[in-house]
Amino acid sequence: MKSLIALMFLSFSALAVNPGDKAPNFTLKSHSGKEISLEDFKGNYVVLEWYNSGCPYVRKHYDSGNMQTTQKAYQANEKVTWLTIVSSAEGKQGYLADAKAAMEQYNSEKMGSNYLLLDPTGEVGQAYKAKTTPHIFIIDPDLNLSYVGAMDSDSSYKQSAIKGATNYVTSSLSKMMLGEKPDPAKTKPYGCSVKY
Numbered sequence: 001m002k003s004l005i006a007l008m009f010l011s012f013s014a015l016a017v018n019p020g021d022k023a024p025n026f027t028l029k030s031h032s033g034k035e036i037s038l039e040d041f042k043g044n045y046v047v048l049e050w051y052n053s054g055c056p057y058v059r060k061h062y063d064s065g066n067m068q069t070t071q072k073a074y075q076a077n078e079k080v081t082w083l084t085i086v087s088s089a090e091g092k093q094g095y096l097a098d099a100k101a102a103m104e105q106y107n108s109e110k111m112g113s114n115y116l117l118l119d120p121t122g123e124v125g126q127a128y129k130a131k132t133t134p135h136i137f138i139i140d141p142d143l144n145l146s147y148v149g150a151m152d153s154d155s156s157y158k159q160s161a162i163k164g165a166t167n168y169v170t171s172s173l174s175k176m177m178l179g180e181k182p183d184p185a186k187t188k189p190y191g192c193s194v195k196y
Contacts, residue, residue, distance in 0.1 A: 017129045019146055019185040023139045024127040028085070028117040031102035036115050041081045043141045045176060047074075047169060049084045049113065049151075050125065050194060052094030052133035053105060056157045057191035061134060062109055064159040067151070070169055071112030079141075080173065082113040087125030092195035094133070095120065122196040132191035138172050138182070147172040149187030 017024075023046075027037040038046065049067075052058055061067035074080035086102070088094035096102045096118055106116045119125055128137055138147035147168065154165035172182035 017137070017145060017148060019148055019182070021145045023137070023143045023145050024124070025143075026119075026124040026127065028119055028124060029099060030118075031099055031106045031116040033099040034115075036083070036117060038083075038139070038143065042143055044079055044081045045141060045173060046139040046143075047080070047082045047113075047173075048128065048137040048139070049082065050130045050133050050135040051084045051086050051116070052088055052192060052195060053109070054093040055133045055192035058133050060157050060159050060162070061151060064162055066159075066162050066167075067134075068110055068112045070167060073112075073170065074173070075112055079177075083115050083117055084111060084113040085117045085119050085124060085130075087119040087122045087130060088195040089122060090120060093192075094195055122194070125194050125196065130194050132189040133194060134191055135189040135194070136169060138169065138176070140176060146176055147182040147185055149184070150189045153187075155188075155190035 023038060025038045027035050030036045071082050074082060086094060086096050096105060102116045102118055134151045136149060136151050137145060140146045150168060152162065152165040152167050154161040168187060175182050
């Protein structure tokens with residue numbers, strides 16, 4: 001029985017996407033209608049943020065302005081690209097039908113990410129094993145995963161929790177830009193399940 005449990009644990013671990021792994025490449029349509037590929041940003045630090053407008057944990061970060069402030073902190077830095085991804089399927093919470101709907105959402109949220117990307121089939125979300133909204137992945141200039149996990153250290157859906165929390169995006173990028181590894185490099189993501 002113990003060996004079966006250990007085998008199951010190893011199987012689930014093998015399915016996970018971990019720091020040090022090569023980031024799966026993808027091409028998705030953006031809010032501007034342009035197709036965006038991860039490989040376009042080789043040489044940059046890339047932040048992937050899974051998003052669902054109806055999720056209270058996403059609302060925590062957007063309604064407070066925390067997500068936009070973090071995104072916009074890197075707008076002027078040409079070495080950082082931020083990609084917000086919607087993997088909600090048609091008919092599910094957070095689904096965006098096309099580039100026009102994505103552009104409206106991007107503008108209404110006052111997003112500071114470079115692109116809002118549409119993944120209605122969930123193929124990219126599944127490739128990254130994205131589980132929650134938000135779920136954050138930070139990729140190094142060689143397109144390897146460096147950080148996988150939560151936006152910050154407080155899993156509450158309340159905006160008041162942001163102030164005392166560690167922002168894992170800013171702490172990870174700061175270390176990476178100094179040539180160091182994020183610490184922690186992997187955390188447990190929290191939020192709503194991705195609506196595949």
